[in-house]
Amino acid sequence: MKNLCAVFLCLTAVTLLSARADEEKQMFPGGQLRALWCAPPSETDEAAGMAKIDEMLNRVVSGGFNALFLWGTSNYLWAVTEGGDELKEAPTAHYDPFGKLIEKGKQRGVAVHLWYSPWIYKSAERSIEMRRHPEWSAVDIEGKIDYDGICLNRPEIRQFELDLLTKVIRRYPDLAGIHIEEPGYNWGEYCYCDRCRAIFQSLTGIEVGEDKTAVLEQIRNINAAMSTDFMIRLRAVMKEENPNLLLSTNGCAGANSDWKLGRDWTSWSMRGYIDFYVPQIYTKDIEAFKQAAVKTKQRLGDCVMVPGFAISWSGIYPERLSKETLEGLVAAALQADGKGYVVFHYDHFEPIHFETFDEIRRNNNP
Numbered sequence: 001m002k003n004l005c006a007v008f009l010c011l012t013a014v015t016l017l018s019a020r021a022d023e024e025k026q027m028f029p030g031g032q033l034r035a036l037w038c039a040p041p042s043e044t045d046e047a048a049g050m051a052k053i054d055e056m057l058n059r060v061v062s063g064g065f066n067a068l069f070l071w072g073t074s075n076y077l078w079a080v081t082e083g084g085d086e087l088k089e090a091p092t093a094h095y096d097p098f099g100k101l102i103e104k105g106k107q108r109g110v111a112v113h114l115w116y117s118p119w120i121y122k123s124a125e126r127s128i129e130m131r132r133h134p135e136w137s138a139v140d141i142e143g144k145i146d147y148d149g150i151c152l153n154r155p156e157i158r159q160f161e162l163d164l165l166t167k168v169i170r171r172y173p174d175l176a177g178i179h180i181e182e183p184g185y186n187w188g189e190y191c192y193c194d195r196c197r198a199i200f201q202s203l204t205g206i207e208v209g210e211d212k213t214a215v216l217e218q219i220r221n222i223n224a225a226m227s228t229d230f231m232i233r234l235r236a237v238m239k240e241e242n243p244n245l246l247l248s249t250n251g252c253a254g255a256n257s258d259w260k261l262g263r264d265w266t267s268w269s270m271r272g273y274i275d276f277y278v279p280q281i282y283t284k285d286i287e288a289f290k291q292a293a294v295k296t297k298q299r300l301g302d303c304v305m306v307p308g309f310a311i312s313w314s315g316i317y318p319e320r321l322s323k324e325t326l327e328g329l330v331a332a333a334l335q336a337d338g339k340g341y342v343v344f345h346y347d348h349f350e351p352i353h354f355e356t357f358d359e360i361r362r363n364n365n366p
Ligand SMILES: [Zn+2]
Pocket: 138, 139, 151, 152, 153, 154, 191, 192, 193, 194, 195, 196
């Protein structure tokens, strides 16, 4: 009887594991995401932009990548979804290279996820929010206005972002997912705008006085709660509009030191609000990368992890990582139960790197 029970438990475990493997297989073609962070072409001439798209996809496919996290600014997304006079808000919107990359990518086996930042990277030159509503800026603990970040603690601003993303989802039925860039506020202590002070007082009965450090922890908790509200509602919209869409975010690795900015990825993964998480682990040290990836996976529970690394980043640019290091990082990502890898950034690739990555892919997918 005991043996029968053991066999039954084993079979159940095997069934559950294979069901989970099937689920992951469906999440990414072939069960592995091999993505690049990149931006759409900036050419304003359509013929030149279309030639660039073909060149980009040729390179991406030659590197064995099967996905792009494609940067979309809010002024661009606003322009293409509103159309008409609003097209002037973005210089390339008239031929929609973002949409063309989704279409052409699909034909080439490259899934395109929108890479989008609702909170930050909101300078007026790329954000419709700052152009139309400069009063939406976040304010830090010193009272300094953030001209690159908006206050998503305000319900109407969260709604603006949700409405914009809903229109994007409807415009691009072949979009594969939405990848939220560094959710939450800029580094520092946010948000102390007049509206956040009023929200805080109505929730707690406490007035934010001169000594703002007295309410630091509560303000951080409000950031996390409001961000979580945004992610829950974004997920609901996505699954309602197109159940195939995948919601992911990126952020730190290991212990979640980002939660106070509103980047509460551990809660979102444990509660099933995101489909996968991408820790950004930018280092040359393969062992350090592996440790960070393993610790991140521990924090994620059952949520899928796809580790991110950089071929070059601001700290080492123009240096690029060596072939041996790139091989080591991919191996470490997979050993840490990563379901692939995401590489920063397409623009840092030299032609040789696409060959290198395709060789790495072949070696890891015999
Ligand atoms: Zn605020």
